[in-house]
Amino acid sequence: MKRALIVHGGWEGHQPAEVAELLARELREEQFQVHLSDTLDSFRDKEKLADYHLIVPVWTMGKISKEQLVPLLETVESGTGIAGCHxxxxxxxRNETQYQFMVGGQWVAHPGGDGVHYDVVITEPEHPIMQGIDDFHVCSEQYYMHIDPAIRVLATTRFGEVEMPVAWTKTYGAGKVFYCSLGHQADIVAMPPVLRMMRQGMVWAAR
Known part of the structure; x- marks a missing residue:
């Protein structure tokens, strides 16, 4: 049985505990053994981290110590997958550029705040993460992001003439990375296309 670690906390406006529970349920249905944690100290022990096939961070903003960050980075680099949203x-x-490099992007702004109506366009429908997902409409925050040109874009949205990635994959060393910018609160994560994308993305990323 594969094992996943979900670490939740940070800014409470994103309902980290509720989102973590939603993602944990999806992983359990995929026969993962899931450990939920509300402390970044869960990243400190590299030997324990290496036992996990997947790490799912649900932690907006905040600060992370080098003693917490370095084992996380090294574990993903060694082959453990990482996946997350929003x-x-x-x-x-925000001060940890190496973490941002691992993720493949970093939030910059959400013009219009919450409640923006926009479309999500699936650009790689044949990818395993996007199986069974069609283009869809969402009313939520629309993330404008700095992005790594090395990412493989799976879905996009538009800001005027700018095409902005919504979901992508990349590698960090031997580890697979999946990210989706949707998920402002639990109700958005629970939308059928978003939840399916997260489920398939987490499974894909797992070692």
Whole structure:
């Protein structure tokens, strides 16, 4: 049985505990053994981290110590997968550029705040993460992000003439990375296309 670690906390506006429970349920249905934690100290022990096939951070903003961050980075680099959504992975630890490099992007702005109506366009429908997901409409925050040109873009949205990635994969050393910018609160994560994308993305990323 594969094992996953979900670490939740940070800014409470993103409902980290509720989102963590949703993602944990999806992983359990995929026969993962899931450990939920509300402390970044869960990243300190590299030997324990190496036992996990997947790490799912749900931690917006906040600060992380080097003693917590370095084992996390090294574990993913060694082959453990990492997957997450919205600010819980794409706006964590704003001072830690190496973390952002691992993720493949970093939140910059959400023009219009919450309640923006926009379309999500699936650009790689044949990818395993996007199986069974069609283009869809969402009313939520629309993330404008700095992005790594090395990412493989799976879905996009538009800001005027700018095409902005919504979901992507990349590698960090031997580890697979999946990120989706949707998921402002638990109700958005629970939308059928978003939840399916997260489920398939987590499974894909797992070692």
């Amino acid at each position: 600010g819980g992975m794409g706006d964590s630890f």
